[in-house]
Amino acid sequence: MAYLNNIRTFVRVFELGNMSAAARDQRISAAVASARIAHLEEHLNIRLFQRTTRMLHPTEQGVLFYRGACKILEAVEDAEAEINNVTNSPRGTLYVAAPLGMGKRLIAPAVPAFKEAYPLITIRMRLSDRKLDLAAEGLDAAFFLGVPEDSTLRIRKISDCPRILCASPDYIARKGMPLDSASLRGDKHDCLNLRFPGAPEFQWPLQTADGVKRFAVSGPFETDDGDVLTNWALDGHGIILKPLFEVTEYLRDGRLVPVLENEPPIPIQMACLYTHRRRQDPKTRLFIDFMVNHIQASMPQVA
Numbered sequence: 001m002a003y004l005n006n007i008r009t010f011v012r013v014f015e016l017g018n019m020s021a022a023a024r025d026q027r028i029s030a031a032v033a034s035a036r037i038a039h040l041e042e043h044l045n046i047r048l049f050q051r052t053t054r055m056l057h058p059t060e061q062g063v064l065f066y067r068g069a070c071k072i073l074e075a076v077e078d079a080e081a082e083i084n085n086v087t088n089s090p091r092g093t094l095y096v097a098a099p100l101g102m103g104k105r106l107i108a109p110a111v112p113a114f115k116e117a118y119p120l121i122t123i124r125m126r127l128s129d130r131k132l133d134l135a136a137e138g139l140d141a142a143f144f145l146g147v148p149e150d151s152t153l154r155i156r157k158i159s160d161c162p163r164i165l166c167a168s169p170d171y172i173a174r175k176g177m178p179l180d181s182a183s184l185r186g187d188k189h190d191c192l193n194l195r196f197p198g199a200p201e202f203q204w205p206l207q208t209a210d211g212v213k214r215f216a217v218s219g220p221f222e223t224d225d226g227d228v229l230t231n232w233a234l235d236g237h238g239i240i241l242k243p244l245f246e247v248t249e250y251l252r253d254g255r256l257v258p259v260l261e262n263e264p265p266i267p268i269q270m271a272c273l274y275t276h277r278r279r280q281d282p283k284t285r286l287f288i289d290f291m292v293n294h295i296q297a298s299m300p301q302v303a
Contacts, residue, residue: 003043004076007069009036010048014066016136017055025138077281090283091120098143101226101246102270103127107143110294114287121283129194129226134275140284141274143291145243156272158292159299162244163265165204166256170236178239181206181263184217190238191217192229204241206263241265248300270295 012022013033023033041048048062058066098107103125111123126137134142134153145161171190178189184204193202203214219238223229230247233240239259240247250256272288 002039004072006036006040006043007072009033010040011066011069011073012138013037013049013056014058014062017057019056021136025136089120090118090286092281092283093122093124094141094283094287095124095126095137095139096141096143096287097126097128097132097137097139099145099226100127100129101230101243102143102145104227105245106295106298107291110291113294114290117290118283118286121287123287129224134273140281141272141288143270143272145268145270147269153273153275156274156288156292158270158272158295160267161270161299162267163241164244164247164251165239165241165259165265166233166247166251167239167259168234168236168255169257171233171238172257172259174236178260181208181213181215181260184215184239184260190219190221192219192232192238192240193217193222194226194229195222195224205266206260207266208263212266243268243270244300245298270299 009022009026009028012025013019016022016025019033019037020030023030026033037048044061044065046061046065047059048065049056049058051057096107097103104127108125108127111125115121115123126132126139132139132142134140143158175189178184183189184191191202191204195202202217204217205212205214221232221237223232226242226246229240230242230250232238234250234255247256251258272292274284274288
């Protein structure tokens, strides 16, 4: 098992190019990760990396060993998957990610029920509105809203997610209700947006009488946290474009009111990404199936 752990650590160091990042991914200290690489190099009697002050660069032998190491780990995963299928007792740890709103409202509440059904599976969930790299983050699956950029991953569509424009009654009393989508431009209204490094310019796609049009919008605040965005809207600072499931409770109790109901945002795809394997790990498949069924049953619809 120690040798296999050394190989796993080597693969993550190779892929991330950094000992500290690989250590965080493996949930070990940098010293342990470094020792594992040293033990592996001593066992193989070769140098796997050329070390600089900031990065590790694989040697020619390191590149060759990486190819074989990936095959070894894939074979072990396949063997474990076969055992899980035979025993019908899937076990192990799943690393899962989701956007903040989707994770808090749709996925996290169902995790205890999944754990009760499959007690030998441990869930490690990461919530973030930033775009994540499954390989770099060591994730088994990532739920998301939108269109994935990485075509090398498998995608499981869950549903088309309704979205809505909304604001607080205080904001509407102060700024007025927008009469049409064109009034969102300029300085007539404040549009609050989700922003993260590398995000494109803001354009809200709305269904108008002339078809779908994209409107460039701006406002006084931006954030990379979807819940902060909602709180700003609740406090009367502007209009937000949100998945309906994130703001349903506030619409029901009147803390937020719909805006431009005749020109609604187009729905956004809700889906799950997972890595491509010859034989998908049963615990990953079970978790995705469980959550897809739960989310589809829980999704609110536009009235």
